[in-house]
Amino acid sequence: xxxxxxxxxxxxxxxxxxxxxxxxxxxxxxxxxxxxxxxxxxxxxxxxxxxxxxxxxxxxxxxxxxxxxxxxxxxxxxxxxxxxxxxxxxxxxxxxxxxxxxxxxxxxxxxxxxxxxxxxxxxxxxxxxxxxxxxxxxxxxxxxxxxxxxxxxxxxxxxxxxxxxxxxxxxxxxxxxxxxxxxxxxxxxxxxxxxxxxxxxxxxxxxxxxxxxxxxxxxxxxxxxxxxxxxxxxxxxxxxxxxxxxxxxxxxxxxxxxxxxxxxxxxxxxxxxxxxxxxxxxxxxxxxxxxxxxxxxxxxxxxxxxxxxxxxxxxxxxxxxxxxxxxxxxxxxxxxxxxxxxxxxxxxxxxxxxxxxxxxxxxxxxxxxxxxxxxxxxxxxxxxxxxxxxxxxxxxxxxxxxxxxxxxxxxxxxxxxxxxxxx
Amino acid sequence: xxxxxxxxxxxxxxxxxxxxxxxxxxxxxxxxxxxxxxxxxxxxxxxxxxxxxxxxxxxxxxxxxxxxxxxxxxxxxxxxxxxxxxxxxxxxxxxxxxxxxxxxxxxxxxxxxxxxxxxxxxxxxxxxxxxxxxxxxxxxxxxxxxxxxxxxxxxxxxxxxxxxxxxxxxxxxxxxxxxxxxxxxxxxxxxxxxxxxxxxxxxxxxxxxxxxxxxxxxxxxxxxxxxxxxxxxxxxxxxxxxxxxxxxxxxxxxxxxxxxxxxxxxxxxxxxxxxxxxxxxxxxxxxxx
Numbered sequence: 001x002x003x004x005x006x007x008x009x010x011x012x013x014x015x016x017x018x019x020x021x022x023x024x025x026x027x028x029x030x031x032x033x034x035x036x037x038x039x040x041x042x043x044x045x046x047x048x049x050x051x052x053x054x055x056x057x058x059x060x061x062x063x064x065x066x067x068x069x070x071x072x073x074x075x076x077x078x079x080x081x082x083x084x085x086x087x088x089x090x091x092x093x094x095x096x097x098x099x100x101x102x103x104x105x106x107x108x109x110x111x112x113x114x115x116x117x118x119x120x121x122x123x124x125x126x127x128x129x130x131x132x133x134x135x136x137x138x139x140x141x142x143x144x145x146x147x148x149x150x151x152x153x154x155x156x157x158x159x160x161x162x163x164x165x166x167x168x169x170x171x172x173x174x175x176x177x178x179x180x181x182x183x184x185x186x187x188x189x190x191x192x193x194x195x196x197x198x199x200x201x202x203x204x205x206x207x208x209x210x211x212x213x214x215x216x217x218x219x220x221x222x223x224x225x226x227x228x229x230x231x232x233x234x235x236x237x238x239x240x241x242x243x244x245x246x247x248x249x250x251x252x253x254x255x256x257x258x259x260x261x262x263x264x265x266x267x268x269x270x271x272x273x274x275x276x277x278x279x280x281x282x283x284x285x286x287x288x289x290x291x292x293x294x295x296x297x298x299x300x301x302x303x304x305x306x307x308x309x310x311x312x313x314x315x316x317x318x319x320x321x322x323x324x325x326x327x328x329x330x331x332x333x334x335x336x337x338x339x340x341x342x343x344x345x346x347x348x349x350x351x352x353x354x355x356x357x358x359x360x361x362x363x364x365x366x367x368x369x370x371x372x373x374x375x376x377x378x379x380x381x382x383x384x385x386x387x388x389x390x391x392x393x394x395x396x397x398x399x400x401x402x403x404x405x406x407x408x409x410x411x412x413x414x415x416x417x418x419x420x421x422x423x
Numbered sequence: 424x425x426x427x428x429x430x431x432x433x434x435x436x437x438x439x440x441x442x443x444x445x446x447x448x449x450x451x452x453x454x455x456x457x458x459x460x461x462x463x464x465x466x467x468x469x470x471x472x473x474x475x476x477x478x479x480x481x482x483x484x485x486x487x488x489x490x491x492x493x494x495x496x497x498x499x500x501x502x503x504x505x506x507x508x509x510x511x512x513x514x515x516x517x518x519x520x521x522x523x524x525x526x527x528x529x530x531x532x533x534x535x536x537x538x539x540x541x542x543x544x545x546x547x548x549x550x551x552x553x554x555x556x557x558x559x560x561x562x563x564x565x566x567x568x569x570x571x572x573x574x575x576x577x578x579x580x581x582x583x584x585x586x587x588x589x590x591x592x593x594x595x596x597x598x599x600x601x602x603x604x605x606x607x608x609x610x611x612x613x614x615x616x617x618x619x620x621x622x623x624x625x626x627x628x629x630x631x632x633x634x635x636x637x638x639x640x641x642x643x644x645x646x647x648x649x650x651x652x653x654x655x656x657x658x659x660x661x662x663x664x665x666x667x668x669x670x671x672x673x674x675x676x677x678x679x680x681x682x683x684x685x686x687x688x689x690x691x692x693x694x695x696x697x698x699x700x701x702x703x704x705x706x707x708x709x710x711x712x
Contacts, residue, residue, distance in 0.1 A: 018710060099438055099545035101709045108438040116544060123540050127469040136465060139458035140544055168472075 006076040008224050009114075009192060013106035014070040016092050016248075019063055066092040067248045070106070074192075074241075079218045079225040081239030081256060083232075083263050089248040090228050091196070097226065098194055112191020112224070115141050126170035130161055130180055133169050137184045151187045158213070159183035160206075179206055186213045193217060196228045208404055214238055232260050232303065232396050233403035264301045264396055265293070272300030276374075276390045283317040285385035286374055287353065291393050303398035304367050304414075308360045310391075314376065316344060318351045323384055325356075325376045330389070332369040337412045344376075364413055367397040452547045462554035467561060481565045485521060489513040496639045503644065506583040507675045511573055516638040518570050519668045522563040522597065523604045523661065524629050529555040530608025531625050534616045534708050541709060548705040549698075552612070556605045563597065574672070589678065590671045600664050603690045609697030613704035636661040641669075641676045660686035 067089045074080050084090045095101045097108065098116035123140040124133050134155055138148040148155075156165055159179040161172070169177060185193065195214065211234060217223050218240075229235050235242065235256060242259030244252035252262045275298050276289040290298045294307040302308050314325065326341025340358070348354050372391040376384045397403050402410045452459075471477045489510055496502045497509035504512040530552040534541065537551055578584060615621045635655055637645065642662055646653040656662045663682035670678045 095542070095709070096438065098543075100542055102440050102706050103438065104440055106440075109434040110437070111433065111435050113435070123544065125465055125469060127472045128465060132465075132468075136461050139455070139461045140540070140546060142455070142546065143457075144454075145457040145461075 005073075007073050008076045008111045009074040009226075010109045011070055011072050011106070012109070014067055014093070014096060014103045014108065015065055015105045016067040016089075016096060016101070017063055017104040018066050065248050067096075067103070070245075070248075070250055072243050072250060072253060074224055074226070076191075076224055077218055077222045078241055079214070079227055079239045081235040081242035081259065082226060082228045082245065083230075083235060083242055083259065084245035088245040090245055092248075093245065094194055094196055094226075094228055110192065113142060114192040114194060115185060115188050115190035116194040116196070124169050124177060124181065127168055129168055130159075130165040130172070131156075133180065134184055137181065138188065141185060141188050142190070143188055147189075155180075155183045155187050158186065158209075175206070182206075182210055182213075186210075186217065189221070190223070192224045192226065194226045194228075211238060231403075232263075233399040236260060236399050260303065260398060264303055264306075264398075265297065265299055272369075272392045272394060274298045274300040274391060274393060276387060281315045281385075283315070283384075284320040284323065284376060285315060286376070286387060287313040287315050289313070289372075289374060289387070289391060291372075291391055300393045301396055302393065304365075304395050304400045305363050305398060307362055308365075308393075310358045310360075310372070312356045312358065312374070313353065314356070315353055316348065316351050320376070320378070320384055321345055321348070321351065323376050323378050325374075327358075327372055327374045329365075330371045330373065331412055333409075335412055337365065337370070363400070363416075365395050366402070366410060366412060366414055367395045367400065368412070369394045448547065452549060452553075455546055455550055458546060459550050459554050459557070462550065463558045463561070466554065466558035478565065481562055482569050485514060485517050485566050486569065488517050492517070492639050502640050504641070505675050507669075507673045508577050508582050508584075511570075511577050511582070511584065511673065512669065512675065513639055514570050514573060515669050515672050516665050518563070518566045519597070519600060519665055520633060520636065520638045520661075521566065522559060523600050523664075524633075525559045525562065526556050526601055526604025527608045527611075527629060528625070529559065530605055531611040532615065532622070533608070533612040534704065535612075535622075538709075541705075549701060552605055552609055552701070555608075556601050559604075560597070560601060570672075585674050586672070587670075587674050589667075593668070593671045596664060596667060596671065599686065599690055600661075602694050603660065603664075603686075606690065606694035606697035609701040610693070613697075613700035613708075616704055616708040632659075632661065635659050637665050642666045643677065657682075660689040 070093065082090055082093065094116065096103050097114060099114070123137050125136060128136065131152070134152060135145065135148050139145065156162055161176050161180055164172060164176065172180070214225055214227070215238065218225050225238070227235065227238055239256045241254065242252070242256050243250050244259060244263050252259055274291040276286065278286060278288070281287055290311045291300060292309050292311050293299050293302065310327070312325070316323070321344060323344050324341050325344055326339060328339040329337040331337055347356070370393055371389040373388050374390060375386045377386070378384070400414060471480050474480065476483070492513040493509045497504065533548070533551050541548065574584065611621050611625055636659055637656060642656055645656055663679060663686045666676050667678050667683060669675050
């Protein structure tokens with residue numbers, strides 16, 4: 001053994017079952033049935049039925065597994081990113097980790113105190129002052145009064161709320177509340193800190209501060225952070241390792257870069273279309289169009305710095321060789337980003353099947369949702385084939401220079417302007 | 424290799440599906456004692472924020488109730504309170520009764536009221552009802568001071584009231600009342616998470632219970648006037664606490680040691696059942712609430 005692994009947290013076969021539908025009415029019969037089975041020493045009859053939690057597919061059972069056989073290990077000082085779409089089971093996992101709910105099966109073993117920052121500001125009492133709330137929130141998170149007292153100056157300073165510290169929290173802006181809550185948790189010094197989407201709130205300056213603080217916690221403090229987020233940019237800059245949850249199962253465990261790649265590639269959102277096929281073209285038209293990545297794999301979600309190409313297969317009749325082919329990119333706000341076209345005659349000189357590949361400039365489109373409209377036409381004469389918004393895709397924020405501003409609209413494209421200092 | 428295996432076994436704690444029938448971790452509750460005190464402080468400080476009269480409300484409620492009771496039950500209905508001034512008689516009953524009901528009412532919606540915070544962070548849930556009982560004890564203390572003030576006033580007015588040897592044990596009686604309220608509150612708070620019906624039951628149930636608890640009359644009086652319903656009182660542990668309170672403080676009425684023993688047994692039983700149910704509920708309620 002060359003290096004000893006210092007595992008601080010270990011999840012073994014964690015599963016969590018939920019009952020769907022109207023909980024609270026008619027459960028008495030289930031309760032009795034369950035109790036009757038227990039009395040006779042039999043297994044819980046409702047644990048067997050149950051299916052994977054895919055909310056888009058209608059299941060036959062009232063019971064679903066929100067989590068199924070989750071296994072992972074976290075080393076001391078590691079920042080583990082937990083990625084997954086809505087409903088993949090992230091929140092359930094966090095709830096189990098923070099002891100709010102218990103797993104149905106399996107166990108989590110830990111060598112350190114776990115403190116969660118699930119939703120900042122929980123436990124803040126609006127009537128109490130900032131200072132009183134620091135004490136209260138700190139104690140809720142498991143600190144003793146003494147510990148808090150020794151940290152209070154730093155906490156107040158980090159939160160940037162000195163001036164309001166003796167004012168009731170109900171007079172705070174939401175941003176101030178978040179700062180204060182994050183400050184309390186960040187200075188809590190648990191061995192394991194669980195953070196869930198805090199960075200979605202607060203302004204850019206604070207987000208930067210928060211990310212920096214979390215880096216400090218793990219790098220200098222040697223403490224472990226479990227970070228749950230949709231924000232790929234934050235995951236990229238913070239995490240040393242990621243796990244990806246899909247329908248309640250761990251589908252990936254490994255490095256951050258590879259994880260983000262996997263996430264973007266595998267977990268494609270149903271609402272996007274990366275592929276269009278029409279095999280009934282007789283004369284001229286699009287046979288297939290596909291959005292592909294650098295490995296020629298069809299995808300609908302791309303990191304902002306990834307290569308995006310469109311593979312177009314067309315059938316052309318002799319009399320349409322003088323046509324133009326083009327497409328248009330429109331964003332979610334129905335803004336037309338650009339239109340590009342090619343004169344077929346410049347590229348081909350015979351009728352039949354032809355295949356094109358069009359590459360977008362890299363780091364060009366800003367993170368947003370886009371729709372593509374394709375057309376073949378003879379200018380001002382004839383529209384031969386027109387496929388309106390037949391493809392759609394999303395550019396995911398994976399660390400463009402604007403990621404720190406959250407969801408601000410910074411335009412449609414990223415332009416690398418030449419900034420010169422002239423005097 | 425051995426070293427690694429060894430270190431892997433030293434887990435600080437383990438999160439598992441809780442199957443144990445009863446698992447109250449007293450050590451953990453002790454670790455969170457600061458939180459307990461901060462909750463008490465929060466309850467005290469925030470309750471009458473943004474009110475003009477502030478903590479005076481603590482006093483207004485029992486005083487006015489006593490006045491009304493004195494007019495209705497003593498002046499109109501003519502209940503005889505013996506040598507004790509009726510107002511003081513009622514105030515003593517109401518003060519201790521209030522402590523019980525506030526403990527019961529405030530703890531009975533522990534889970535419902537704190538669902539948001541319980542759904543986010545872990546701390547021993549029992550801290551919550553404990554803090555309620557403690558902050559209500561403080562409230563009781565303030566109300567008791569006003570009782571003492573009136574006691575002194577009536578004493579110098581020449582009323583025949585006096586303390587006796589049992590007065591020393593009054594704190595124990597208060598503790599008994601608090602624990603009974605806490606126990607019942609925990610039972611109800613656990614049931615409410617699944618069956619909301621109990622919320623409605625507690626609303627008028629407590630009010631009806633007051634009439635059966637000898638708050639505004641001596642036990643002896645009811646037994647004398649309604650001998651057929653005497654058992655209703657005889658089985659009500661609260662009636663003994665209230666009757667004994669008056670005996671301890673005003674030297675009025677009787678004290679039944681059998682009744683007190685019964686009350687003690689019921690309290691212990693209710694409290695244990697409460698803990699058990701509470702313990703069971705705290706593990707699962709976040710999925711059902």
